[in-house]
Amino acid sequence: MHPAFSVVFFTTATGAGYGLLALLGVLGPLGFVAPDLWLGFVGMGLALGLIAAGLLSSTGHLGRPERAWRAFSQWRSSWLSREGLASVATFIPAGLFGMGWILLGRLDGWVAAAGVLATVGAIVTVCMTGMIYASLKPIAQWHSPYTLPGYLIFSAMSGCVLVNALLQGFALGSTVLLAASGLLTLLGWGWKLTTWRHNDQLEIATNANTATGLAGGTVRSLEWPHTEENYLLKEMGFRIARKHGAKLRRITQALAFGLPILLLIAACALPWPFAAVLSAFAAIAQFAGMLVERWLFFAEAKHTVMLYYGR
């Protein structure tokens, strides 16, 4: 599948943003963070900024972005529509939570309730994003039990590493958060490796025989219907990644998982402000690594229509 940057950035940024929002929504009411004005401003600003930037980026993928409002109508059948609704609905408790925190300086009562609702909204939205991909039968690498948990794990991982960097930046860091960030990153690493192994060993029932209905023997594409690349080949026939796939997988592992874990371990051992700087670098490296991971998620996915083209 063609890895359109608008969609790669969209899923990575909103994944991290919703992860951060979900954690702030529960950490605040639980008393892990103080109702500090600047902490709330930077934390909620970062979370909602990532989400808004991601959602705006996703409209770049549309042929008719001015009609995007229509996408809220078909929630009965469409995961994309559900995602749109959930993402917008989440802004309501998230906005109230942010206002209560920043303007009123409180994280209790109705502000806490709004925070918990924002957490629920964030988790639901990430599930909807994952289901958009997991529900697509023609793409076996996405239509797998690994896709939805993957989106949730990576969102929690990115969010936790961001929360850690945020609190470290305000000298409010804790070993618990550092350890949680490291462990979630380790979980993400394991999940990605398992997913790759699953995809590499995938046995797909659909082949050129079932695609053409020509039973038995071998079916070889003699001639395409067109001499130039068409929409199908451009959108569904993307292949460059296979050549560089192994290298990009190593880059993903180094940037998204390996380096952040090392930086977080070092941050455990060093005093503030070194721990804060290392935590920030861990978050930045992980975000860059997750962009590569998401690029590969698209580039390594194979659509059944390419069977008609013998690819």
Place this chain on the structure above:
Amino acid sequence: MTCLPSHTDKKLGLVIDLDTCVGCQACVTACKEWNTGGHMAPLTDIDPYGGHVDGVWFNRVHSYEHITEMGGRTVNFPRSCLHCETPACVTVCPTGASYKRASDGIVLIDEDKCIGCKLCSWACPYGAREFDTDVGVMKKCTLCVDRIYNDNLAEEDRVPACVAACPTSARHFGDLGDPASAVSQLVAERGGIDLMPEMGYKPTNKYLPPRAHTQRAPSVPAKALESVRAEGGFLGWVDRMLSS
């Protein structure tokens, strides 16, 4: 509404005979010619006279070599929308632009509602939908909905343009939901099949597989070639003398 109808009164669709299709591309050009002025118009061509021609087509004819233990043969394979009974391209649509008609089962796009998110083309395993980069919306086969019900056309012309154009009658149009219809009987008689049945989309269009190889090879072998052995005798001697 992108929820699928629980039942369609008719199941209009095509039956494509892979035995008689000669790959002449007449259906392809007839489709383009009709539909670029039809319901989903225009079928934009990008850079049509340049080096990187691209454009929207509803019907594409592939050619395959099918090799079995019985031997090999070339199969021409027209590929277009199969107007599935459970088309995921419709249910994934976030705007309601894609829909399946309850009356005849035709899958259509309302161009005015399409936001061009391309998700429907990802959801279709058959590559039936093509994005029009110029207009910014998705396009697909309409089963010539503007021909088959068109009172301005003679009755025999009220079939999809691809069916009307086919010189070998490899394309048939009718109601596949009616077991008594000519197309349903043809499917039953020839063992018509679904493409990628394992995907579970329940395509309405059926493909008739090529007929089995026959044992009807000529029983008398072709006459043996004449011997090229040098002629003997006087005339042979003359021939050799004159040829040297």
